[in-house]
Amino acid sequence: MGYVMALLAAVMWGVSGTCAQYLFEEKGVSPSWLVCWRMVIAGTLLLLFALFRKKSDAKRIWLKRRDVFEILIFSTLGMVAVQFTYFYSISLSNAATATVLQYVGPVFVVGFYAIKLRRLPKPNEYIALALALVGTFLLVTHGSFDALVISEAALFWGLLSAVSLAVYTIQPVQLLRRFSSPTVTGWGMFIGGMIYLMVSNPWYLSGTWDMGTYLAFAYIIILGTVIPFSIFLASLNIIGAQTASLLCSVEPLSAALVAVAWLGVTFTGMDWLGTFFVVITVALLTLSKRTVKLPALRAFWKLKND
Template sequence: MVRVSSSKAVSGYIMALTAAVLWGISGTVAQFLFEVKSIAPDWLVTWRMLIAGVILLSYGFNKAGTDIKHIWKKPKDGIELFLFGAIGMVTVQYTYFYSISLSNAATATILQYVGPVFVVAFYAIKYRRWPTWREYAALVLASIGIFLLVTHGTIESLVISKAAIIWGILSALALAFYTIQPVQLLRRFSSNTVTAWGMLIGGVTFALYTQPWYWSGIWDIETYGAVGFIIVFGTVIPFSIFLHSLNLIGAQTASLLCSVEPLSAAITAVFWLGILFTGMDWLGTILILATVAILTLNKKPVTTSNQP
């Protein structure tokens, strides 16, 4: 457990909660761009990674100088970093935003939070051990939560499209890969360095496919403001303050506090965009968030310090 003064702990709590709230709101802002301004998810993902990557690298260079380039000294580290950016960063960002475009920010964010269950399953298979009772409980709660979220308790019908369900689960799987793949890098380099390079690599790689220099959609002051919000308040600021919160309150507490992200997305989607969220939706949300709490409070929590 991380021991810090009460004032530093409070600062850490505020930073982690603020980061989670900003991430949730940015998902709703993305939904606004997709539905109202006809912005393509792949275009938004590409520019988000490119610009945020440049900003975070500039910040890292000013703070650490040339040390930020040390990650490229060994070919093995360079290959792992490239895979993290080109595969991990791209898939976790694109599947999440595309899932939003097919459903809504609240549902997409909640489905992505099933990711830690897949992480648990991966390590159970890797180390050939049976899951603990906590992990079994998390799996059951996550399954029930997804069922309520996509059916509202009625087997005969789906309340969101099959495509939205598939991409939501793919988003959770992408989050699991994104959490597991860079573990070795994060043991040797700072989270800011890995994240910054990962975003830039992901943005450049994805740009070869998306060709983001071709713009589409409705561009006005609202669009520019929304895109700017996602890059600055939905990426650069929350990443920076969340990483700082890890040093103040520890990864376990910070990750648990990030469970407010789906609630933030749900509340802003309901009150701003008028998304209908029923009692079954809220119950499914609570059950899925309970899995995060159970896994985070485990002796060996499975969490990630890099949010999508």
């Protein structure tokens, strides 16, 4: 049952990105508007889950100045950054490409800790880095050195999404040692949404709002955030973090399949090969014993919810 739950969470996250592409391309919804209200609404629901769970520590996070400072930093530099760069990358390319590019993020995490701990990467980490580079190259060039198959802006924001994911993964490590994942994620998303609310213009309802728009938006909030987050946490207790994390590496693949089947996104053989290489990269890093011991990699899977 735990295997099914972890896989289902990964698929639901992947479909969430495709729903966002549908809102951007078919309904004219602004990425900025979607990011704001996704964080506010989903953050509120996750925070309620954190507040009313057994042995809740959601209120305790505000008792010490250090914790308050760290959750505010995580909300802005972590949560807002990773949400906006990912959704904006989707609006410039497609859900499949944006999701695959974001999944290069764990490679940046490994690189950061290699520098911080002053150690050379292990052989399998070198292999993962090579696969990530080759996969990204195939995805954005289709193997040609002459031109990109996506815009330079899409590539820039896609890679920035990967870097943001690395920051989002590394920054809250200490918080996750003192507080539960629902508490950190719930407060991070809610506070980030409220901050974004003050600097954006979310009151203007952009795009065409019909039944399809409402359903896609509801999916992103409920089935693309709250429910997969909950069932993934439950799967950790059944099959363990490493196995659940490995199964969740199918998220880019699910995003690609749904984007092709539903929205008619053109995905060539080179795109599939690039996606496969990135998925293998995440799998290698997950299976690496030394990498799994890194608290930030554990944080990545505890916090994963886009």
